[in-house]
Amino acid sequence: MSQSDTTLVKDLASSPETVLKTLYEKYYSYICHVVYKMVGDSGTAEDIAQEVFVEVWKRKDAIEINASLKGYLRRTAVNKTLNHLRKKKLELDDGGDELGAVSYDGASSQQKLEAQDLKEIIHKTIDSLPERCRIIFGLSRFEELSYREISEKLDISIKTVENQMSKALKIIRASVKNAYLE
Numbered sequence: 001m002s003q004s005d006t007t008l009v010k011d012l013a014s015s016p017e018t019v020l021k022t023l024y025e026k027y028y029s030y031i032c033h034v035v036y037k038m039v040g041d042s043g044t045a046e047d048i049a050q051e052v053f054v055e056v057w058k059r060k061d062a063i064e065i066n067a068s069l070k071g072y073l074r075r076t077a078v079n080k081t082l083n084h085l086r087k088k089k090l091e092l093d094d095g096g097d098e099l100g101a102v103s104y105d106g107a108s109s110q111q112k113l114e115a116q117d118l119k120e121i122i123h124k125t126i127d128s129l130p131e132r133c134r135i136i137f138g139l140s141r142f143e144e145l146s147y148r149e150i151s152e153k154l155d156i157s158i159k160t161v162e163n164q165m166s167k168a169l170k171i172i173r174a175s176v177k178n179a180y181l182e
Contacts, residue, residue: 008022008023008069016057016060020053020056020057020060023053023056023069023073024053027069027070027073028053030070030074031048031049031052031073031074031077032045032046032049033045034077035048035049035080035081037153037154038078038081038135038138038139038143038153039081039084039143040153048077048081048084049077051080052076052080055076055080056073056076075131078131078134079127081138082126082134082135082138085138085139085143086138086142088142089143089144118176118179121175121176121179122172122175122176124175125171125172125175126138126168126172130167132164133164133167133168133171134168135154136150136161136164136165136168137164137165139153139154140161140165147162147165
């Protein structure tokens with residue numbers, strides 16, 4: 001972390017308004033750009049970027065950043081964007097199952113609990129994926145973008161998208177398998 005970023009983080013608890021204003025001025029456009037690359041809508045990107053700074057404000061007394069402040073803000077932005085994409089997907093599905101794999105019609109209470117447990121395992125695993133992998137998976141599964149659209153949006157090759165999706169699915173399958181073997 002640069003000296004100024006280290007000082008900013010250290011001063012966040014003692015003079016939060018000043019530090020937050022400085023962070024906002026320094027990183028707002030960068031965060032908007034990161035989010036925009038994922039959602040493709042400047043209004044949504046600005047909203048999510050502001051949510052990132054609200055999160056910093058809420059955590060000002062307990063925030064611990066050991067690496068890059070810019071990286072921390074980027075990671076927060078990516079996570080908030082993926083949450084937004086999931087929520088949007090749920091709203092589009094009219095309250096249906098967001099993963100599309102489980103139907104509750106006629107299911108027993110036990111089956112409903114198992115389905116809910118499975119969804120939680122999958123979501124925790126998605127949240128723990130490496131950042132690039134998580135972004136690509138989110139754009140594919142929650143935004144329903146094609147591999148070509150993802151490659152254009154993120155300015156990466158289609159092969160990279162394929163490899164990252166393969167990696168994500170492999171990790172998710174292993175996590176589900178391990179959960180049910182325990």
